[in-house]
Amino acid sequence: xxxxxxxxxxxxxxxxxxxxxxxxxxxxxxxxxxxxxxxxxxxxxxxxxxxxxxxxxxxxxxxxxxxxxxxxxxxxxxxxxxxxxxxxxxxxxxxxxxxxxxxxxxxxxxxxxxxxxxxxxxxxxxxxxxxxxxxxxxxxxxxxxxxxxxxxxxxxxxxxxxxxxxxxxxxxxxxxxxxxxxxxxxxxxxxxxxxxxxxxxxxxxxxxxxxxxxxxxxxxxxxxxxxxxxxxxxxxxxxxxxxxxxxxxxxxxxxxxxxxxxxxx
Numbered sequence: 001x002x003x004x005x006x007x008x009x010x011x012x013x014x015x016x017x018x019x020x021x022x023x024x025x026x027x028x029x030x031x032x033x034x035x036x037x038x039x040x041x042x043x044x045x046x047x048x049x050x051x052x053x054x055x056x057x058x059x060x061x062x063x064x065x066x067x068x069x070x071x072x073x074x075x076x077x078x079x080x081x082x083x084x085x086x087x088x089x090x091x092x093x094x095x096x097x098x099x100x101x102x103x104x105x106x107x108x109x110x111x112x113x114x115x116x117x118x119x120x121x122x123x124x125x126x127x128x129x130x131x132x133x134x135x136x137x138x139x140x141x142x143x144x145x146x147x148x149x150x151x152x153x154x155x156x157x158x159x160x161x162x163x164x165x166x167x168x169x170x171x172x173x174x175x176x177x178x179x180x181x182x183x184x185x186x187x188x189x190x191x192x193x194x195x196x197x198x199x200x201x202x203x204x205x206x207x208x209x210x211x212x213x214x215x216x217x218x219x220x221x222x223x224x225x226x227x228x229x230x231x232x233x234x235x236x237x238x239x240x241x242x243x244x245x246x247x248x249x250x251x252x253x254x255x256x257x258x259x260x261x262x263x264x265x
Contacts, residue, residue: 001182003197003228005160008068011052011219017108025089027154042158055219063166063256064216067112071161079148081115094139099124099201132186132201163224164205168213172255173206180238215257223259231264
């Protein structure tokens with residue numbers, strides 16, 4: 001099976017402020033906006049923001065989104081993202097993961113955001129079992145600032161490279177995403193899993209670092225979308241009661257109340 005992450009949908013209390021953040025800081029374009037819903041992207045839709053003004057903040061024990069990771073196609077584009085963040089927002093962290101270079105921040109509603117660029121695939125450390133050797137090392141920012149080209153928007157080719165989730169139980173997450181949806185384990189840690197459709201370093205991350213145990217009821221993640229070439233095989237592996245048909249695929253109720261929208265290519 002091959003595929004990639006499609007869109008991520010977030011419920012937000014202040015739609016105007018959140019749209020402005022993803023437009024001005026992350027560099028996305030507003031593709032559609034009406035009736036309490038805004039769609040932003042580059043080339044294609046990437047982020048759906050749903051107005052939910054009465055939703056409370058996500059509680060400290062609620063599962064959900066750790067971060068949405070926007071992948072840019074070049075080091076210059078990552079340098080431009082750093083410039084926009086440092087000029088108009090605040091940077092929370094920056095890491096070298098061997099496979100990628102990443103910047104971390106939070107949007108106005110405390111949803112985690114990563115902006116990153118991949119290193120060439122031939123440079124990824126992969127062992128004989130196909131596991132990817134990702135790490136978290138400090139990322140030097142001055143060379144990245146020097147690489148910036150001065151763009152105030154994310155360039156063509158920007159997409160969502162992966163989504164990282166906070167879950168209650170890694171065994172349940174593995175059973176759903178690996179046994180059910182067919183993703184591969186690319187790296188396993190005592191408190192985190194990194195899973196991919198095919199050979200990518202990861203399309204979905206799952207962690208229990210913060211000990212969250214309850215399904216999210218507050219604002220934040222509404223659903224994530226995986227775009228694959230085979231939805232029927234996935235359907236056959238899942239509990240029929242957890243699957244809802246859509247014209248272009250299926251919606252699946254995953255662990256911790258997280259909905260995964262699986263769309264055919």
